[in-house]
Amino acid sequence: MPDPKERKGISKWELDTPCLVIAEDILEENIRAMQVYAAALGKKLRPHAKTHKCSHIARMQMKAGAVGICVAKVSEAETLVNKGSRGVLITSPVVTDYKIERLMKCLLQDPELMVVVDNAENARKLNAAATKYALKLSVLVDLDPGMGRTGVPFGDGVEMGRLLNSLPSLRLRGVQCYAGHVQHISSFEERRQASLDGMNRAAEVVRQFHQNGLPCDIFTGAGTGTYEIDARIPELTDLQVGSYTLMDAEYLNIGSSQNPSRFSQFPPALTLLTTVISMNHPPFATVDAGLKALYHHGGTPEIVHPPGLGLHYDWWGDEHGRILLPIASPKVSLGKVLELVVSHCDPTVNLFDFFYRIRDGIVTDIWPIDMRGNCQ
Secondary structure: OOOHHHHOOOEHHHOOOOEEEEEHHHHHHHHHHHHHHHHHOOOEEOOEOOOOOOHHHHHHHHHHOOOOEEEOOHHHHHHHHHOOOOOEEEOOOOOOHHHHHHHHHHHHHOOOOEEEEOOHHHHHHHHHHHHHOOOOEEEEEEEOOOOOOOOEOHHHHHHHHHHHHHOOOEEEEEEEEOOHHHOOOOOHHHHHHHHHHHHHHHHHHHHHHHHOOOOOOEEEEOOOOOHHHHOOOOOOOEEOOOHHHOOOHHHHOOOOOOOOOOOOOOOOOEEEEEEEEEEEEOOEEEEOOOOOOOOOOOOOOEEEEOOOOOOEEEEOOOOOEEEEOOOOOOOOOOOOEEEEEOOOHHHHHOOOOEEEEEEOOEEEEEEEOOOOOOOO
16 A cells, blocks of 8 residues: 555545545535434434445444444454454345354454345254353344345244244344345336335234244345335334545446436545557557456446546456547647546545545545455
């Protein structure tokens, strides 16, 4: 990582590229706005760190009022717990002996740590491990919203809940239902219906838990694409939103309740800077950000600086991208730094070691992406 002392105070346009920059004021406002929205509807935030993979941003979210932080993997939980975070929820099942052992070590540091479960054998292994360490592990029943990835069918939710509640070293807290497959449906109305179809069925499971005397103080789910839909479900207790902090082209180009073709409630705080390294082949310019700097699947990166020139990014290999130059302009020349909104923030962030924090165009700090590569 570059020495912060050598970068603080310089213009972002002087940075070496490709690099990721975060507009600090936009990030702060996005975090505040989502927190205020949730609180106004009586919901809590349990935001997902798989988007930013940065303990600095996780601390900002907790300071703003989040009740905990979600992660996808044990290794991400380890990083956050070692940095002092508490109330971490691992949103994917933890099933192997090695990972369960690591999970127990996290639990020793974070007694509020939780994990989701969707399998009886796995539940018993978790219980045995917690018993060995004389610990109590909080667990949620993972419900499949129709995605077919993890989770038990809705009809099996109560049965799984009963099992978890019967195991002495597990503490049943409730359910998780995250419909990742509906987050980017282009039409807001189609997305609304698709999300409600699954989340209302999960809400019925929550009611069944209560009817059967099962603990259920947590019903967690929702994402950035469905936050304003799912937050209206009375039984939902907290939102696992993630991308709202940074945003990307994939999210910006879906409809919202306010605009049928644009999701504009949360402006992009994250952008990527890339330099023009060749202009020998008009009407294209070649830049230094290719597949190793930008995740390919998702939206097409949007060039936001320089504005008004009709510039378009196109994929051009591992190391390079190319920029369509529809009109000749002195604003694009060899060595020019361009700024773009990334295609998909989560996996793009995972390609870099750090963010440059920017305020008023000036570098104010460097934040390590300290969960980068934590895929185990």
